[in-house]
Amino acid sequence: MSGESKKQRVRTFSRNTALVLAALALWHSASLYQSPVILPGPWSTLRSLADFLRDGSFYRELAASLYRLLCGIGLSTLIGLLFGLLMGVSRTLESLLKPLVYGLQNIPPIIYMTLAMIWFGLNSRATIFIITIVSFPVFAVSIHEGFSEIDHRLIEMAGVFQFPRRKVLGTIILPSLSGYIKSGFIIMLGFSWKLLIMGEVLSAGTGIGAQLTDARMNLQTEKVFSLGIIIMVLCSLSQKTAELLNKPERRKKQRRQNAHQSQ
Amino acid sequence: MLINLNNVRLSYADHEVLGGISLRISRGEKICIIGPSGCGKTSLLNVISGVQKPTSGMAFNNYDRLSYVFQEDRLLPWKTVRENIRIVNPGAEDMEIRNIIRLVGLEGFENHLPSELSGGMRQRTSIARGFFFPAGLLLMDEPLKSLDYCLRMNLVENILQLTGETDRTLLYVTHEIDEALMLADRILVLTRCPAIVSEELQIHTPQTLRDLSDHEMTVNRNRIIRLLKGYHEPPYFQSARQPIPEKGFKHTTVPAPSVRSGYTPHRHHSAHRRSASPS
Numbered sequence: 001m002s003g004e005s006k007k008q009r010v011r012t013f014s015r016n017t018a019l020v021l022a023a024l025a026l027w028h029s030a031s032l033y034q035s036p037v038i039l040p041g042p043w044s045t046l047r048s049l050a051d052f053l054r055d056g057s058f059y060r061e062l063a064a065s066l067y068r069l070l071c072g073i074g075l076s077t078l079i080g081l082l083f084g085l086l087m088g089v090s091r092t093l094e095s096l097l098k099p100l101v102y103g104l105q106n107i108p109p110i111i112y113m114t115l116a117m118i119w120f121g122l123n124s125r126a127t128i129f130i131i132t133i134v135s136f137p138v139f140a141v142s143i144h145e146g147f148s149e150i151d152h153r154l155i156e157m158a159g160v161f162q163f164p165r166r167k168v169l170g171t172i173i174l175p176s177l178s179g180y181i182k183s184g185f186i187i188m189l190g191f192s193w194k195l196l197i198m199g200e201v202l203s204a205g206t207g208i209g210a211q212l213t214d215a216r217m218n219l220q221t222e223k224v225f226s227l228g229i230i231i232m233v234l235c236s237l238s239q240k241t242a243e244l245l246n247k248p249e250r251r252k253k254q255r256r257q258n259a260h261q262s263q
Numbered sequence: 264m265l266i267n268l269n270n271v272r273l274s275y276a277d278h279e280v281l282g283g284i285s286l287r288i289s290r291g292e293k294i295c296i297i298g299p300s301g302c303g304k305t306s307l308l309n310v311i312s313g314v315q316k317p318t319s320g321m322a323f324n325n326y327d328r329l330s331y332v333f334q335e336d337r338l339l340p341w342k343t344v345r346e347n348i349r350i351v352n353p354g355a356e357d358m359e360i361r362n363i364i365r366l367v368g369l370e371g372f373e374n375h376l377p378s379e380l381s382g383g384m385r386q387r388t389s390i391a392r393g394f395f396f397p398a399g400l401l402l403m404d405e406p407l408k409s410l411d412y413c414l415r416m417n418l419v420e421n422i423l424q425l426t427g428e429t430d431r432t433l434l435y436v437t438h439e440i441d442e443a444l445m446l447a448d449r450i451l452v453l454t455r456c457p458a459i460v461s462e463e464l465q466i467h468t469p470q471t472l473r474d475l476s477d478h479e480m481t482v483n484r485n486r487i488i489r490l491l492k493g494y495h496e497p498p499y500f501q502s503a504r505q506p507i508p509e510k511g512f513k514h515t516t517v518p519a520p521s522v523r524s525g526y527t528p529h530r531h532h533s534a535h536r537r538s539a540s541p542s
Contacts, residue, residue: 157337160330161351161396171350175341 040222049226058211065207068124069196072131076188080136081181084143088173098144105137109195117203127199127207134195135188142184146177186242193235264325265290265400265432266311271320273306274457280306282457283320290399293426293433293470295443298453299491304436307458308402311434326432329400332393334408336385338377344388345373351396360395366428367391367421383414387421394425403435407442419445423470440487444480445473452490461490 024042031041040048052058083101087094112133116126150173158168174181200209208227215223266288273281280303288294298304309315310322312329330351338347349360364373367387377385386406393401403422407415419442426433426446437443443450450464464483466473473480 153333153335153337154339157331157333161392162328163350167350171339171342175339 037219037221040225044222045225045229048220048222049229052211052223052226052230061207061211064124064204065196065200065209068127068200068204068207069131069192071124071128072135072196073189073192075128075132076136076139076192077185079132080139080184080188081143083136083140084146084184085169085173087140087144088147088177094144101137101140101144104133105141109134109198113199113202116199122203122205124204126203127196127209130199131192131195135191138191139184139188142180142187143177146180147173149180150176182242182245186239189239189242190235193231193238197231264288264323265292266325267321267323268311268317269321269323271310271317271322272457273303273310273315273318279457281310281317282459284458284460286451286460288432288434290432291430293435293446293448295435295437295447295450296453297437297440297443297450297487297491298458299455300438302453302456303458304438304453305404307453308404308434308436312400312402326398326400328396328398329402330393330396330398332390332401332403332406334405336377336382336389338385338388338392340377343374343376344369344380347377347388348392348395351392355395363391363395363425366424383410383418386410387418390418390422390425394429398431400432400434403433405437407437407439412441415439415442416445422446427471440484440491441475443487444475444483446470450483450487452487462486 028041028043031039036044083097087097087101109130112130113126116129120126120129154172154176155168158172163171196207197209197212200207201212202209204210208231212224212227215221215227264287266286268284268286271281271284271286272279284307296304296307306315310317311324312331313322313324316322339350342350344364345360348363349355364370367390369384369387369391372380372384377388380388390403390406393403393406407418410418423446433446435443435446444466447466450466451460452462452464453459454461464486466479466483468477468479475484
């Protein structure tokens with residue numbers, strides 16, 4: 001059984017490697033026919049990637065970006081959680097907040113960016129602002145949808161046994177919403193990375209986005225490519241980390257399913 | 264007097280559910296309400312608990328808090344057996360929780376999640392929780408509905424043990440005659456909707472000495488079966504070989520047999536119980 005799966009794994013791995021190599025070969029041959037400004041080859045991209053990673057100042061830029069990202073995610077998590085819970089808990093608040101939150105979601109991020117540059121000027125605050133204002137409705141909507149999953153018989157039970165409000169929130173509502181909170185957070189994380197880069201390109205003098213602006217000004221297309229790769233890797237890494245937070249829950253679910261099957 | 268209903272009627276729109284029920288319940292009584300399904304048993308429970316206001320009549324109650332055991336277990340899926348019980352009475356000692364878990368036979372399963380238990384064990388947890396909440400009145404709405412006969416009788420013993428430990432008032436709604444016979448001091452038989460109390464049966468044998476195969480139980484069971492069968496729709500009976508004589512049953516009262524008559528000391532003998540089962 002395990003030998004077979006190992007064989008299969010080897011096969012999948014070799015097939016994927018072949019695919020990547022083929023794509024690289026295609027990229028390389030295409031780059032031969034184009035000037036390096038339009039399409040740099042894989043080698044020059046790899047070289048510029050190595051340059052970035054070897055350069056100490058790049059990590060300072062990265063730290064500046066991460067700081068903005070964390071501020072933005074922290075704020076949008078707090079605001080999103082608050083709005084999502086308020087919409088779920090009270091009918092009146094739902095009718096007030098729902099059009100606002102769903103409406104905010106439909107405004108193109110570039111409009112917020114323009115506003116942010118006018119309001120805050122060209123600095124970190126503008127970037128943090130757009131991460132927050134674009135991401136929190138995503139999170140809030142996800143939490144709000146989770147309320148339909150709550151078992152109302154449990155709420156009724158809590159009423160009979162006179163649970164105080166805080167206990168209802170902590171022992172029934174939040175655990176029921178946990179799946180929605182986690183998936184909403186992962187989606188929000190992906191959004192935040194993209195908004196971070198856009199915000200920095202347009203408004204900041206530091207950070208990965210500013211490096212991108214430099215590369216554009218100097219027509220160093222291979223730098224744009226390598227920064228793209230760096231951002232992709234960082235974004236997937238952060239999402240994988242967030243999924244790890246999900247793991248214990250999934251394991252518990254698995255255990256539960258097993259228990260059901262054995263009955 | 265804990266609860267006093269005086270000619271209580273209840274209707275939803277044009278549909279009359281309770282058609283004039285008068286009832287007095289004193290503190291510490293164990294009362295079973297039995298009736299055909301859909302006759303308004305749960306509605307009566309709601310009126311008694313004050314959740315629902317009667318359409319007319321007077322409902323008076325005099326208790327501080329009530330506890331409830333639901334038809335479904337309604338346990339928190341993310342909490343263990345112990346946490347699910349503790350949550351209704353957070354100030355309780357560990358000893359008390361251990362004691363109640365022992366009484367419902369869940370020793371060794373304290374740290375299991377509800378999904379890791381069988382339906383019967385989940386319902387035991389729910390019953391333990393109902394008893395663990397400090398309240399003078401305990402309402403149970405067909406708590407054993409979805410369980411098989413042996414398991415139900417098993418849980419009835421658990422409930423008896425738990426009620427033996429307290430002096431709280433118990434109101435138990437069911438459509439299973441044997442559960443009522445084992446648990447109740449008094450059985451109220453309701454008619455079909457709109458429900459009225461067609462008969463009150465006193466059970467004289469103390470709960471700890473009851474045997475479903477003894478004389479008092481048999482007499483009472485037959486009586487309840489006749490009453491309930493009379494409330495079903497006629498087509499239900501077309502297959503029955505012999506029509507059940509109706510007359511003479513409605514308003515006569517059979518003198519209660521003495522405690523000793525027909526009493527068998529082997530109340531735990533399952534063969535007795537099975538042969539006594541109407542099902």
